[in-house]
Amino acid sequence: MSEVKENKEVVEEVTATVEEVETATEQVEVVVDENEAKIGELEAKLADEEARYLRLRADYDNLARRSKLDREAAEKYRAQSLLTELLPVLDNLDRALQVEVASEEAASLYKGVEMVFKQLLEATNREGLEVIPAEGMSFDPNIHQAVMQEQDSEKEAGTVLRELQKGYKLKDRVLRPAMVSVNE
Incomplete structure (x- = not known):
């Protein structure tokens, strides 16, 4: 057991x-x-x-x-603010060059203003400032500002007839649109 x-x-x-x-x-x-x-x-x-x-x-x-x-x-676009400030100067110099000169003194003054204008234009062009083409072009609201309409039967409707103020762009950016008159 x-x-x-x-x-x-x-x-x-x-x-x-x-x-x-x-x-x-x-x-x-x-x-x-x-x-x-x-x-x-x-x-x-x-x-x-x-x-x-x-x-x-x-x-x-x-x-x-x-x-x-x-x-x-x-x-x-580093020069944008400076170039925007210079646009009225360019406009005024351009207007000054549109005046007819009669005397010899006025002609030498005209020549000096023309040289300054060309020099300023070259300097701004080197920074990328370009004039916006207007007269004879088709109206583009991105680069043109229509301020009036006119009638010209010889041109197509929507064509810029006159440029009232130059427009400028910096490289691919519009600084100021061109003020224009457009054909109806």
């Missing part, structure tokens, strides 16, 4: 060990589940942070691109 008793004890020990192993296995499974949940949570946080990083990087790239474009525009 002792053998049976020994076997019962062994069976009880094995049963206890199996129960301990099952309990330990359940605990390990719980820990594994918790760890998998934490891993999933951390992966989600990582994905959120990566998306945030990508958005921030895109914002930074956009800011850098905009800043570069702003710097280029500032460089391209």
Whole structure:
């Protein structure tokens, strides 16, 4: 009987060990589940942070691109305010050159004004100032400002008949549209 008793004890020990192993296995499974949940949570946080990083990087790239474009525009149009202030000077010199001169003294004064005007025009042209073509052109509201209409049967409707004030543009930007009279 002792053998049976020994076997019962062994069976009880094995049963206890199996129960301990099952309990330990359940605990390990719980820990594994918790760890998998934490891993999933951390992966989600990582994905959120990566998306945030990508958005921030895109914002930074956009800011850098905009800043570069702003710097280029500032460089391209750096003389705009000065040239805008010089437009009335160009107009007045142009009007002065349209006066008929009769005397020798007036002719020398005219020649001096003409030289100053040409020099000023060359300097402004080097900065990118251009005269907007008007007379004989088709009316373009982007570069012309119609202040009156006239009738000329020999020309097409919408054609600029007269330029009343010169228009100017700096590179591709209109500083002042040409004031014109348009054919009806």
